[in-house]
Amino acid sequence: xxxxxxxxxxxxxxxxxxxxxxxxxxxxxxxxxxxxxxxxxxxxxxxxxxxxxxxxxxxxxxxxxxxxxxxxxxxxxxxxxxxxxxxxxxxxxxxxxxxxxxxxxxxxxxxxxxxxxxxxxxxxxxxxxxxxxxxxxxxxxxxxxxxxxxxxxxxxxxxxxxxxxxxxxxxxxxxxxxxxxxxxxxxxxxxxxxxxxxxxxxxxxxxxxxxxxxxxxxxxxxxxxxxxxxxxxxxxxxxxxxxxxxxxxxxxxxxxxxxxxxxxxxxxxxxxxxxxxxxxxxxxxxxxxxxxxxxxxxxxxxxxxxxxxxxxxxxxxxxxxxxxxxxxxxxxxxxxxxxxxxxxxxxxxxxxxxxxxxxxxxxxxxxxxxxxxxxxxxxxxxxxxxxxxxxxxxxxxxxxxxxxxxxxxxxxxxxxxxxxxxxxxxxxxxxxxxxxxxxxxxxxxxxxxxxxxxxxxxxxxxxxxxxxxxxxxxxxxxxxxxxxxxxxxxxxxxxxxxxxxxxxxxxxxxxxxxxxxxxxxxxxxxxxxxxxxxxxxxxxxxxxxxxxxxxxxxxxxxxxxxxxxxxxxxxxxxxxxxxxxxxxxxxxxxxxxxxxxxxxxxxxxxxxxxxxxxxxxxxxxxxxxxxxxxxxxxxxxxxxxxxxxx
RNA sequence: GCCGGUGUAGCUCAGGGGUAGAGCGUUUCCUUGGUAAGGAAGAGGUCAUGGGUUCAAUUCCCAUCAUUGGCUCCA
Numbered sequence: 001x002x003x004x005x006x007x008x009x010x011x012x013x014x015x016x017x018x019x020x021x022x023x024x025x026x027x028x029x030x031x032x033x034x035x036x037x038x039x040x041x042x043x044x045x046x047x048x049x050x051x052x053x054x055x056x057x058x059x060x061x062x063x064x065x066x067x068x069x070x071x072x073x074x075x076x077x078x079x080x081x082x083x084x085x086x087x088x089x090x091x092x093x094x095x096x097x098x099x100x101x102x103x104x105x106x107x108x109x110x111x112x113x114x115x116x117x118x119x120x121x122x123x124x125x126x127x128x129x130x131x132x133x134x135x136x137x138x139x140x141x142x143x144x145x146x147x148x149x150x151x152x153x154x155x156x157x158x159x160x161x162x163x164x165x166x167x168x169x170x171x172x173x174x175x176x177x178x179x180x181x182x183x184x185x186x187x188x189x190x191x192x193x194x195x196x197x198x199x200x201x202x203x204x205x206x207x208x209x210x211x212x213x214x215x216x217x218x219x220x221x222x223x224x225x226x227x228x229x230x231x232x233x234x235x236x237x238x239x240x241x242x243x244x245x246x247x248x249x250x251x252x253x254x255x256x257x258x259x260x261x262x263x264x265x266x267x268x269x270x271x272x273x274x275x276x277x278x279x280x281x282x283x284x285x286x287x288x289x290x291x292x293x294x295x296x297x298x299x300x301x302x303x304x305x306x307x308x309x310x311x312x313x314x315x316x317x318x319x320x321x322x323x324x325x326x327x328x329x330x331x332x333x334x335x336x337x338x339x340x341x342x343x344x345x346x347x348x349x350x351x352x353x354x355x356x357x358x359x360x361x362x363x364x365x366x367x368x369x370x371x372x373x374x375x376x377x378x379x380x381x382x383x384x385x386x387x388x389x390x391x392x393x394x395x396x397x398x399x400x401x402x403x404x405x406x407x408x409x410x411x412x413x414x415x416x417x418x419x420x421x422x423x424x425x426x427x428x429x430x431x432x433x434x435x436x437x438x439x440x441x442x443x444x445x446x447x448x449x450x451x452x453x454x455x456x457x458x459x460x461x462x463x464x465x466x467x468x469x470x471x472x473x474x475x476x477x478x479x480x481x482x483x484x485x486x487x488x489x490x491x492x493x494x495x496x497x498x499x500x501x502x503x504x505x506x507x508x509x510x511x512x513x514x515x516x517x518x519x520x521x522x523x524x525x526x527x528x529x530x531x532x533x534x535x536x537x538x539x540x541x542x543x544x545x546x547x548x549x550x551x552x553x554x555x556x557x558x559x560x561x562x563x564x565x566x567x568x569x570x571x572x573x574x575x576x577x578x579x580x581x582x583x584x585x586x587x588x589x590x591x592x593x594x595x596x597x598x599x600x601x602x603x604x605x606x607x608x609x610x611x612x613x614x615x616x617x618x619x620x621x622x623x624x625x626x627x628x629x630x631x632x633x634x635x636x637x638x639x640x641x642x643x644x645x646x
Numbered sequence: 647g648c649c650g651g652u653g654u655a656g657c658u659c660a661g662g663g664g665u666a667g668a669g670c671g672u673u674u675c676c677u678u679g680g681u682a683a684g685g686a687a688g689a690g691g692u693c694a695u696g697g698g699u700u701c702a703a704u705u706c707c708c709a710u711c712a713u714u715g716g717c718u719c720c721a
Contacts, residue, residue: 113650113652115650143672183670201649202648202649202718203717207717208718209647209648216716216717244714255713334721368719369647370649374714554678555679583679584678585679585681590682590683592682600681604680
């Protein structure tokens with residue numbers, strides 16, 4: 001007998017050789033039916049794996065992430081089987097489960113797969129799934145494994161196996177299909193009831209663009225048809241929140257092929273929205289001791305040679321601007337920091353004057369790869385809510401934490417609760433990507449990690465995500481489709497102060513090197529507004545929204561009263577407009593609801609005679625009759641309750 | 647930049663080798679109304695751009711541009 005500890009702490013005895021399904025059966029038949037994956041002593045196992053020693057066992061159904069992973073990983077095997085049946089010469093590479101589904105990277109040689117083929121792949125997968133094939137793991141010697149794939153001329157699997165240790169190599173068989181596999185499957189293929197191939201895309205072998213490009217086939221599968229339908233509906237819903245669609249509908253921004261790709265045009269409503277966001281941050285920054293500065297959009301090439309940007313990005317960037325004077329070259333600024341360093345260099349500083357905090361809504365231009373451009377989230381010209389703090393090494397910790405507070409304040413004011421704090425460090429390998437000494441890097445990395453810890457941030461560490469001059473603390477927020485975007489960022493930099501020879505005079509009457517913090521709570525106005533649009537589905541907080549109130553006269557007779565109400569609201573700094581169209585009230589209400597204007601004021605005979613307004617709240621309905629003063633204070637209260645002071 | 651998809655009216659989209667359609671919006675007229683679409687008539691398109699094939703191209707082919715799903719990249 002062996003003792004199995006279950007997640008609730010209970011210990012049960014079983015004969016040696018039981019498997020996860022047997023254990024599930026001992027709990028309930030229903031659980032046994034739904035168990036699709038298991039973990040034994042923190043190791044993922046097959047549900048059929050025989051257990052021969054004491055240990056703790058966790059059972060997973062499709063409802064748990066671990067269950068989904070096994071389900072989708074197993075589905076990837078079936079996908080590979082289906083692809084192989086259509087393209088016998090295909091070379092399989094890797095096929096993992098991902099957050100939403102799975103993919104398989106394959107080398108199709110001269111063949112191609114397009115959307116037209118998805119349907120028959122899905123049908124084939126379901127046909128195989130119905131065969132109720134078990135996933136059977138078996139150990140294979142390194143030699144046999146290599147021979148198996150050398151026979152198939154599959155250099156990819158050979159490369160994978162060469163990096164594995166003999167004795168730890170396993171194959172998985174189901175039906176007549178075999179794949180190199182580490183394990184973690186569902187009991188059999190018949191549990192896969194619904195399959196959707198979602199897209200096909202190019203992907204480089206091992207993620208390196210110097211390697212062959214493979215075809216990546218994405219799919220998702222479910223144990224119930226209904227779940228697939230719901231998933232597809234969810235995707236449709238997410239599309240409605242797409243900032244590109246909302247930006248067009250709400251007339252916030254636009255692009256023009258003539259102006260150029262990745263260069264957004266801000267329309268009146270969008271520009272006003274952006275201005276309000278800027279003012280919001282300026283106010284908080286003023287309290288936090290920042291000083292606004294303004295710098296030009298271009299700078300001499302030499303400036304970026306000094307900063308190191310030219311060596312790093314020069315080739316792949318907007319090329320230098322020439323002037324009639326020979327050898328004179330300017331670059332569009334890709335960053336504000338070099339300019340701010342020169343502002344610091346404008347005069348000598350005593351340690352008593354530090355920290356200096358220079359802030360600027362600085363527009364920068366970066367030649368992003370054409371395939372990387374995406375709505376407002378990835379553009380070629382954008383405005384950073386940038387600031388650079390120059391401080392003594394002693395002040396670094398306090399300053400860094402103060403910036404974290406500011407970022408958290410900004411996020412809270414805009415209801416971004418689901419962000420991830422990411423400590424972005426150097427990659428452990430490719431060190432030529434970075435400038436500066438190891439010593440400085442270590443100091444900077446330690447400073448960031450300590451500050452994040454002390455502030456109680458729930459952070460993750462990502463290697464290889466640092467900027468080339470220093471590590472970062474990034475605040476990541478997801479868009480409607482679950483893609484992560486970096487918004488706020490704080491970076492510690494010991495390098496640029498050296499490159500620009502920044503100094504201050506210390507208490508010892510000696511010159512010292514200041515430390516620099518780069519920070520942008522929004523990240524960029526463009527990306528921030530994009531993610532904000534997707535989060536709110538266009539229903540911005542009242543203080544931010546372009547039009548707060550729309551006045552709906554019941555007929556043309558009440559137009560004059562409507563104008564009067566409008567002026568009263570405008571006098572109280574409320575953004576309002578009158579719907580003076582020749583339409584019925586029902587129609588005006590519908591349009592205002594669709595346009596997501598937070599408050600509708602219906603005015604007719606009754607309101608005119610009483611000097612009141614009839615208030616309707618978007619998405620909620622009739623609130624009753626208010627005097628204008630009372631309505632104004634309703635608005636003020638709502639704004640004050642969402643927008644705390646910094 | 648690479649691998650796919652897409653580009654038709656202001657917007658969303660249908661169509662298809664013989665130079666075009668719907669809904670919404672817009673304009674005009676009727677209607678003057680009370681909490682999610684009142685009625686009628688009209689205007690509006692070099693079918694992204696440039697080549698090619700064809701008696702004939704918006705439709706097929708190629709290129710370019712833009713856009714889009716990924717990959718790579720992201721100061």
